[in-house]
Amino acid sequence: MTPDTEKLIEVCEATWPPARAWNEGPLTLRDGAEGGKRVSAATALGAVSENDIEQAEVAMRAMGQRPLFMIRTGDDALDAMLDLRGYARVDEVQMLVAPIDLLTDIPIPRVTCFTIWEPLAIMKEIWAAGGVGAQRLEVMGRAKLKTGILARWNEKPGGVAFAGVHGGVTMVHAVEVLPHQRKQGVAQWIMRAAAFWGAKHGASHIAVLCVTENKSATALYTKLGFTAVGTYHYRQSPD
Numbered sequence: 001m002t003p004d005t006e007k008l009i010e011v012c013e014a015t016w017p018p019a020r021a022w023n024e025g026p027l028t029l030r031d032g033a034e035g036g037k038r039v040s041a042a043t044a045l046g047a048v049s050e051n052d053i054e055q056a057e058v059a060m061r062a063m064g065q066r067p068l069f070m071i072r073t074g075d076d077a078l079d080a081m082l083d084l085r086g087y088a089r090v091d092e093v094q095m096l097v098a099p100i101d102l103l104t105d106i107p108i109p110r111v112t113c114f115t116i117w118e119p120l121a122i123m124k125e126i127w128a129a130g131g132v133g134a135q136r137l138e139v140m141g142r143a144k145l146k147t148g149i150l151a152r153w154n155e156k157p158g159g160v161a162f163a164g165v166h167g168g169v170t171m172v173h174a175v176e177v178l179p180h181q182r183k184q185g186v187a188q189w190i191m192r193a194a195a196f197w198g199a200k201h202g203a204s205h206i207a208v209l210c211v212t213e214n215k216s217a218t219a220l221y222t223k224l225g226f227t228a229v230g231t232y233h234y235r236q237s238p239d
Contacts, residue, residue, distance in 0.1 A: 003169055005073055005230035008095045008207055012038065015164030015171045017142045024059060025052050031063055035139040037091065037234055038209075041070035048078045053085070057237070067237035073230060087235035094218065096226040097207040100170065103195035103224060113193035115147040119160075123150050126160045130176035140174070145201060149193050151177075151186050158186040163194040170198025170206045175217075187220055 003011070013021075018030035018039035026048050032040025042056050057067045069087070071079045083089070116123070124137065140146060143164040151158040159177035163170055172194045177186045195206050210217050212231065 002099075002227075002229065003097055003205055003207065005095055005232075007167065007169070008097065008171075008229065009072065009232075011166045011169045011171050011207060012209065014166035015143050015146070016139055016173050018139075019142070024055060027052055027056050029056060029059055032065065033138065034135040036136060037068060037070075039139055040065050041068045041234060043070045043072065044075050044078050048081070050081065053078075053081065066239075069235045070232055071235055072232045079235065082235040086238045088238060090234050090236050092212040092231055092233040094210050094212050094228045095207065095230050095232070096210060096218075096221050096228050097169070097205050098221075098224065098226040100195050100199050100203050100206045103192045103206060104199055106192065108189055108192055108196065111152060112189050113152075114150045115193060115197045116150055117147050119148045120150065122157050123148055123160045126157065126176050126178060127174060129178070130174075132174050132176060136174065147197055149190050149197075151190050151193070153181050153184060153186050153189075156181075158184075159190055161190045161194060163197060165198050165201045165203050168202060168204050170194055170201075170203040172206065172208045175208075187217075188224065191221075191224060 016038055019033035020031040021028055023045065026044060026046040028043045028045060030040055060067045069078065069082055140162050146164040149161040149163060157178065158181040161175040162173045172191060175187060175190060198206055208221060208226065210221060
């Protein structure tokens with residue numbers, strides 16, 4: 001069965017975990033430790049009131065975080081309330097998934113991709129060049145079943161990614177290909193390497209999150225057989 005949006009959000013939380021998460025009333029709050037929106041956003045557990053939002057804002061500011069909410073399927077009322085409070089809608093994200101055997105049908109050429117954990121210095125350098133710094137590396141380190149992926153192309157480093165497995169799904173994060181190695185198939189081999197690794201760890205599906213505006217990445221994933229099963233977006237405080 002194809003994982004639905006609820007399942008993929010669960011997988012994302014497990015493979016890209018916040019430093020801490022806890023419930024306050026009808027909201028789950030997260031301490032992202034400067035690891036980005038996904039690990040810092042509050043999410044709704046049920047109906048949310050204006051007072052709940054205000055309390056969440058206080059808690060997030062106390063952590064040094066700008067108030068931020070993830071809006072998922074069924075969160076229309078919360079979305080409207082935040083809109084009225086001046087929260088900007090940012091970063092619509094697609095959740096894409098494919099049966100893992102769609103990406104394990106072609107052998108990966110020798111010395112093209114390596115699955116490695118802990119990350120090598122060159123992997124950290126490539127991530128850093130793409131804006132994935134130390135705080136996001138700490139997010140990766142918190143995941144339980146994980147690997148980094150290093151790709152080589154033209155006999156030089158080509159790109160990196162991070163993958164984790166949870167509940168039979170491999171989720172791929174932080175795909176970065178060096179500018180001079182792009183449009184040569186490097187990202188495809190990275191995704192295939194993640195699929196082979198995930199299959200060895202019991203995964204039946206592979207998933208990725210992609211900002212809707214990133215048309216080139218969406219085209220790649222569609223070509224590989226991924227289908228979109230849902231979206232979410234964020235509401236970010238104006239101050």
